[in-house]
Amino acid sequence: MKPKIQIKNLDLYYGDFQALKGINLDIQEKEITAFIGPSGCGKSTTLKCINRMNDLIPDCKIEGLISIDGENIYEKNYDVNNLRKRVGMVFQSPNPFPMSIYENIVYGPKTHGVKDKTKLDEIVEKSLKGAAIWDEVKGNLKKNAMSLSGGQQQRLCIARALSVEPDIILMDEPTSALDPISTGKIEDLVSELKEKYTIIMVTHNMQQASRVSDKTAFFLTGEIIEYGDTFEIFSVPKDKRTEDYITGRFG
Ligand SMILES: Nc1ncnc2c1ncn2[C@@H]1O[C@H](COP(=O)(O)OP(=O)(O)OP(=O)(O)O)[C@@H](O)[C@H]1O
Secondary structure, three states: OOOOEEEEEEEEEEOOEEEEEEEEEEEOOOOEEEEEOOOOOOHHHHHHHHOOHHHHOOOEEEEEEEEEOOEEOOOOOOOHHHHHHHEEEEOOOOOOOOOEHHHHHHHHHHHOOOOOHHHHHHHHHHHHHHOOOHHHHOOOOOOEHHHOOHHHHHHHHHHHHHOOOOOEEEEEOOOOOOOHHHHHHHHHHHHHHOOOOEEEEEOOOHHHHHHHOOEEEEEEOOEEEEEEEHHHHHHOOOOHHHHHHHOOOOO
């Protein structure tokens, strides 16, 4: 099967420092992939390459290939706005805009030209339902998003990502700022979202990676040491360094 996301021989430099070394990864559609590894090993950097967020960093140089649906996203004339629409991102700390719940969701669609009020209302309901937060907020969509709990804010941010109908969702430690109950809700939600979206999630939580993901990539000092079925990585890792990491010997 043709991969949804293909990364080939990806090297990345921040100035003189090489943060990624020869990353190769084929990610299939509607799979959940976990990126694990100790701090500073290149997980977030790899994630950000997939929606070209590193474009904004001066002195960041990228070599190699990343393609989505067979198209090279670093091609000169590639439409970056369209890429950001197709590839949603959810960050470590919930970061809603300081405006109402409704406005948070319609912000993206409006930017992409949706003006019709009925259509926007539909998008709000669908996105909030998709992120399993509709029932909690439907009575008060005018409420300021900043007044929601941390777990609700993170689900709102997931709803905001869904509002422009992406097909890939990148999540950078989406539960690290949340309590266990909110974390459980996000994990359940991620498992549901898998039916429609291709998801990559950076996580420091080994249980989370094994609970939620289909595939796992173990990173160490800018390289992928091992990549494969999550069950196999966690039960019979091939590389001693993977075994040492997942059993808590370092990191
Ligand atoms: N904007 C930047 N400029 C220079 N170096 C950077 C920049 N961003 C990250 N780095 C460096 O690149 C390396 C990889 O960082 P990255 O954030 O990808 O790691 P990570 O595996 O996601 O870490 P963590 O688990 O702590 O979030 C680190 O050594 C980091 O210091």
